[in-house]
Amino acid sequence: MRSTSTNNEIIGELQVLVFGPQARTVGTDRMKLGKTKFPITADALMSRIVETYPNLSSSIGVSRLAVNHEFVESNSLINAQDEVALVGLISGG
Amino acid sequence: MRSTSTNNEIIGELQVLVFGPQARTVGTDRMKLGKTKFPITADALMSRIVETYPNLSSSIGVSRLAVNHEFVESNSLINAQDEVALVGLISGG
């Protein structure tokens, strides 16, 4: 994670882990969102993901974000050092 | 089964098999109902069982009769040569 800090505001690239069918859809297991302003809410991050990877638009509605291995609410704040994963299209069992 | 026949009416002893807790209650696994008039309905037989073995009155309500290894309705007719079993207080599993 490379980031630059200006007046307490951190701007940098955010990597979001992605798995399974969604990883096949985007062609990577590590999505990269450049010039992300931290902190960013989960909701805002979801919007940025779909903007950057429009192929995910059909499955984003059944997806949630996990931050540091825990699901977060839509208004949770994500910081530059957090590990972020998109958890969608799960199908255990 | 010993029986005597008079004018198409058969009178004889009917043996009714009994199992499990009910067999313990009556102290036998083969109840004997003397001077039974055949054919007799299942309902009438149930009444005779309770008259003869009053200790069964608390469990007769959850009991059914099986004739020749099949459950019968209350108005079914039982004949002298049938194998009759009282099926109550069952608890498989």
Next chain:
Amino acid sequence: MENQSTDATVRVRLSRGPIGLANPIMLSQSQTAIAGAVMTFRGCVRSSEVDQDRASKPILGLEYEIYEPMTSRELHRLAVQFATKFGVIAVDVEHSFGFVENGECSFVLQVVTSHRREAIAFIDEFIDAMKRHVPIWKVPRWGECELSS
């Protein structure tokens, strides 16, 4: 007592004494291809039973009585009935007769279906029906000293 047919493989057994680990149901290749859920229920003997006064008392085990061939027939009839109802692929029912010590199992029900929901519904409804309709009786062997005077 309608005449039912089913494509399910149905097996029923009565065994003297406790039932060990059940042998897995053997499936044909075409059955395996659609078998998504395999469920096994084991009913085991606990170390106490409720007596006539509704008090919980220690037992050594349970004595199971059956009434053959009616017991096997009723088990088979119910297995076919619910296998048909839920589109079951295969079912295997095994029940003990005679003495089963506490800690041991007296009943093993295995069912194979395409999806979980049918397997769960089959097990639930089959056991309910078995407890109402199948001639199997249990008698506790109480754990307290029996006077042998």
Next chain:
Amino acid sequence: MENQSTDATVRVRLSRGPIGLANPIMLSQSQTAIAGAVMTFRGCVRSSEVDQDRASKPILGLEYEIYEPMTSRELHRLAVQFATKFGVIAVDVEHSFGFVENGECSFVLQVVTSHRREAIAFIDEFIDAMKRHVPIWKVPRWGECELSS
């Protein structure tokens, strides 16, 4: 994410590749004394899957992906949650990661309770919750020739 405690024995494992017959849950003497119902659910890979066009197509198997340690944690959290809800004695969860060929099993859930109803409810609700909350993904390996040009 409340902090839950339970007296249940809870075990969670993730295993590479298919899961064979599960090892029975080991119980203590005091657990055995009250264990009346032992249920096992096995989820197995069928020979076809529905593709994006809703058509059923043959597969060689399924590739399971997990996201550790979150996958284990979520499985454990749900096992404790529903074990507490249903007064479960012991639960054992095993799930595959990596490739599981069709005909093989990828998920085994064992639960021990005093009575049948809690075991059935546990299995039903745990699996529902798992399919909603636990990060496990499956990707079909289609059975048709893959061009290796």
